[in-house]
Amino acid sequence: MNPPYVTGSSSVSTIMLKVLLALLPAVAAYVLLFGPAILIGIALASATALACEAFMLRLRRYPIKPFLLDGSALVTAWLLALAMPPLAPWWLVVVGTAFAIVVAKQLYGGLGSNLFNPAMVGYAVMIISFPAQMTQWQAPHALASLHLSFLQELQYMFGGTLPDGAKLDAVTMATPLDTLRTQLKLGHSVETIRQMPIFGAFSGKGSETVAWCYLAGGLLLWQQRVITWHIPAAFLATLALAAGAFYLHDPAHFAPPWFHLMSGGAMLGAFFIATDPVTGATTPKGKLIFGAGIGLLTYIIRAFGNFPDGVAFAVLLMNICVPLIDAYTQPRVFGHPTKPGRGTQQ
Amino acid sequence: MRPLYRFNGGVHPPQHKEESSGHPIVPAPLPARLVVPVHQHIGNPAKPLVQPGDRVLKGQLIAQAEGYVSAAVHAPTSGTVSTVAMHLVPHPSGLPDLCITVEADGEDRWIERQPIDYRELDASTLRNRLRDAGVVGLGGAVFPTFIKLNPGAQQRVPTLILNGAECEPWITCDDRLMRERAAQIVAGIAVMRFMLGSQEVLVGIEDNKPEAIAAMAEACAQSAFPIEVVAVPTLYPAGGAKQLIKVLTGKEAPSSGRSTDVGVACFNVATAYTVHRAVDHGEPVVSRVVTVTGNVREPRNFEALIGTPVSDLVAAAGGAREGTDRLVMGGPMMGFDLPSPEVPLVKACNCVIAASPALFKPAPAPMPCIRCGRCARACPVELQPQELYWFARAKNFGKAQEYALFDCIECGCCSYVCPSHIPLVQYYRFAKSEIWAREKEKKAADLARERHEFRQLRLEREKRERAEKLAQKTAAKAAPAPGEADAKKAAILAAVERAKAKKAAAAPRNVDNLPPEALEEIAKIEARRAQVRDMARRPVAEEKEP
Numbered sequence A: 001m002n003p004p005y006v007t008g009s010s011s012v013s014t015i016m017l018k019v020l021l022a023l024l025p026a027v028a029a030y031v032l033l034f035g036p037a038i039l040i041g042i043a044l045a046s047a048t049a050l051a052c053e054a055f056m057l058r059l060r061r062y063p064i065k066p067f068l069l070d071g072s073a074l075v076t077a078w079l080l081a082l083a084m085p086p087l088a089p090w091w092l093v094v095v096g097t098a099f100a101i102v103v104a105k106q107l108y109g110g111l112g113s114n115l116f117n118p119a120m121v122g123y124a125v126m127i128i129s130f131p132a133q134m135t136q137w138q139a140p141h142a143l144a145s146l147h148l149s150f151l152q153e154l155q156y157m158f159g160g161t162l163p164d165g166a167k168l169d170a171v172t173m174a175t176p177l178d179t180l181r182t183q184l185k186l187g188h189s190v191e192t193i194r195q196m197p198i199f200g201a202f203s204g205k206g207s208e209t210v211a212w213c214y215l216a217g218g219l220l221l222w223q224q225r226v227i228t229w230h231i232p233a234a235f236l237a238t239l240a241l242a243a244g245a246f247y248l249h250d251p252a253h254f255a256p257p258w259f260h261l262m263s264g265g266a267m268l269g270a271f272f273i274a275t276d277p278v279t280g281a282t283t284p285k286g287k288l289i290f291g292a293g294i295g296l297l298t299y300i301i302r303a304f305g306n307f308p309d310g311v312a313f314a315v316l317l318m319n320i321c322v323p324l325i326d327a328y329t330q331p332r333v334f335g336h337p338t339k340p341g342r343g344t345q346q
Numbered sequence B: 001m002r003p004l005y006r007f008n009g010g011v012h013p014p015q016h017k018e019e020s021s022g023h024p025i026v027p028a029p030l031p032a033r034l035v036v037p038v039h040q041h042i043g044n045p046a047k048p049l050v051q052p053g054d055r056v057l058k059g060q061l062i063a064q065a066e067g068y069v070s071a072a073v074h075a076p077t078s079g080t081v082s083t084v085a086m087h088l089v090p091h092p093s094g095l096p097d098l099c100i101t102v103e104a105d106g107e108d109r110w111i112e113r114q115p116i117d118y119r120e121l122d123a124s125t126l127r128n129r130l131r132d133a134g135v136v137g138l139g140g141a142v143f144p145t146f147i148k149l150n151p152g153a154q155q156r157v158p159t160l161i162l163n164g165a166e167c168e169p170w171i172t173c174d175d176r177l178m179r180e181r182a183a184q185i186v187a188g189i190a191v192m193r194f195m196l197g198s199q200e201v202l203v204g205i206e207d208n209k210p211e212a213i214a215a216m217a218e219a220c221a222q223s224a225f226p227i228e229v230v231a232v233p234t235l236y237p238a239g240g241a242k243q244l245i246k247v248l249t250g251k252e253a254p255s256s257g258r259s260t261d262v263g264v265a266c267f268n269v270a271t272a273y274t275v276h277r278a279v280d281h282g283e284p285v286v287s288r289v290v291t292v293t294g295n296v297r298e299p300r301n302f303e304a305l306i307g308t309p310v311s312d313l314v315a316a317a318g319g320a321r322e323g324t325d326r327l328v329m330g331g332p333m334m335g336f337d338l339p340s341p342e343v344p345l346v347k348a349c350n351c352v353i354a355a356s357p358a359l360f361k362p363a364p365a366p367m368p369c370i371r372c373g374r375c376a377r378a379c380p381v382e383l384q385p386q387e388l389y390w391f392a393r394a395k396n397f398g399k400a401q402e403y404a405l406f407d408c409i410e411c412g413c414c415s416y417v418c419p420s421h422i423p424l425v426q427y428y429r430f431a432k433s434e435i436w437a438r439e440k441e442k443k444a445a446d447l448a449r450e451r452h453e454f455r456q457l458r459l460e461r462e463k464r465e466r467a468e469k470l471a472q473k474t475a476a477k478a479a480p481a482p483g484e485a486d487a488k489k490a491a492i493l494a495a496v497e498r499a500k501a502k503k504a505a506a507a508p509r510n511v512d513n514l515p516p517e518a519l520e521e522i523a524k525i526e527a528r529r530a531q532v533r534d535m536a537r538r539p540v541a542e543e544k545e546p
């Protein structure tokens, strides 16, 4: 046996379990405000992820049990399910998750070796391939003209059929970010757009509550020391700063910073996705740069790009920069006058 | 209140101090046979002075310090030397080393002990006395203490720190020593302070040892000069020298240098105690306090003779309980498995833990690194253990060194917190030893290349000379004057001599203040070098003949 003979109690599984637990408040809010469809999505994604993971581990001759139990596949599945429209057809979730696990994770070498955030790869591939399905978001109960029962939701997700006479428009709607973009293009000002019924105090009705829940779960992760503050803080601060600058400059055409913070994948991305240790920067300074980069790119894509949200692409773009960021942000070593990795060693 | 500073990270492993801390230090029984390794310190092994059959007294010098970085070794009791031979010793490598075995006669009769008045001696003599008393750092590093007590060119080290942190779990020998022999420790501190000319003296003790803090504070209050006892927060590895210096003074000892570079010297409290014994009682280091704990029936602290078989110590602690599968020397964070229960107690050994799978659970199978950075947050040296792990695994040793691999103190904090249970320290040890091995290889290769280049030069010169000769012959067609070749040879020799002299003059030779053994060592090295140069010439000479 080798020293140290004692070890702390943390394990990969407990870390992943804590991440899943921290997501529960948001899931609960989803169910209350939008209906139980999200649960079906999560279940589908989880089953697909575990099946794909087991299959790939088998193929790569890795022990299946410890790697299935590490919980990382489940985290990917949940994040992807939460990033997708809840009322998406079943195959959208299955194909997205399968791609995330098989290609983005296992083909890159499995746990710890993947360069890109698997959930975001799955999301990006889906939104590029199936833009229509990926933008049909369920309307919150408060706004929908038609309530689907759980059974009807199941029927729609697996059979693509709605109850007699119902139209898709009655249960889905564009997201606040999407609405803002289209309406701005039609020449309306931000002020008038935000009078529309789908908007709440900060961003969309319903979705802003879910965002609060992500924030709460994220703070829990921070308190539990699963994540550090650097990435979320830098991400959200940069997003707010960028949005704030444009908003001050031209409030008629740019949404206020709080709208950006509480919309789309900002909170989910800041606390749960950008903080993925495997694909993120590791040094404190590197984390700040990494987070700030995601925040800035998210804003640019949202304000000037052609996609409804920018978090996924921003994360993937910054994933590429991680080795470089880490190499150039090595902290000073105890008792050293300068930083390592710059050829200044004695 | 003195402001305290923080070092990065650190961990809180379960303490397990109560098992042994409640019992006073008791003398361990005198064993029938003591096995004394000649290499119990950092530096050169001591040179044995005795032969089988020699009668020795307790405290008699049996192996002499060899070279500058070395320390003497003494007979722990009176008796007869039976062998001077290889024996298993407590070392992580598990390899045997040269040991002097003394069969005890049971009388435990001392040599004549001569206390010294340290104020009367000049500094260098005093240091040599400590070297000859075998005083080394007893915190585990066993660096010869007299070297650290040399204040160097500045003539003084402003701050003297006594390390009573004892941050490793299970170990309580320093705790007991401070509780029971605080006055003697302070007497040793007085000698150290005198030698270093320090103005400020601090004793750092982790705040989980209130009794030791109280005892030391009381003894320090009696001292003729001010000593401040500071309770430092319990946080492993607060007892690492550089970490303790940082906590107490905020200063960082430079990675490439020594703590004296920032005006601080740091010694273990047990070392201060042995300094006192050596100076005020004329007693060399023949025993130490050792904690015997873990899966034994009666965990205790023993004052045991160096060379006592560890199995005797375990027996004295009531024997190992059911389930004990091995013995560990040191604490659970930085200790190592003893190769056999029969290895002797050495100066470095502050603790023996009877380990069982229940006590130290086998780590779960390692998972891949998820780059979570917990290791970096825990590392007291502010390294990036996950990067070092990556480089060590990929055998990218250049990169590992660039990321300061050799600053790693192998404290184990990174492994302790790693959620993937990766044996990180093992990887660093592997990388370090690989680098050392390659360094050696490289030196050998350099030597070979040097030889080769010498040879090429010679060959070229020979060729040129032959050509010249031929040219002379054909041009002059005169018979060469007899003795010309000899004259030429003499000229070449003279030139070589001149070059040699020049080289010798140019070579920096800092040999002031070195003891005679060190000079001898240098002479030996020079001789070896000359031999190498000689070898470099030889092949050419052999080839010339045909």
Ligand code: SF4
Pocket: B368, B369, B370, B371, B372, B373, B374, B375, B376, B385, B386, B389, B414, B417, B418, B419, B420, B421, B422, B424
């Ligand atoms: S603690 Fe372990 S898993 Fe986490 S970064 Fe360090 S080596 Fe990797």
Ligand code: SF4
Pocket: B375, B378, B379, B380, B381, B382, B383, B385, B407, B408, B409, B410, B411, B412, B413, B414, B415, B424, B425, B428
């Ligand atoms: S063992 Fe080395 S790398 Fe690991 S925490 Fe200690 S000093 Fe840092």
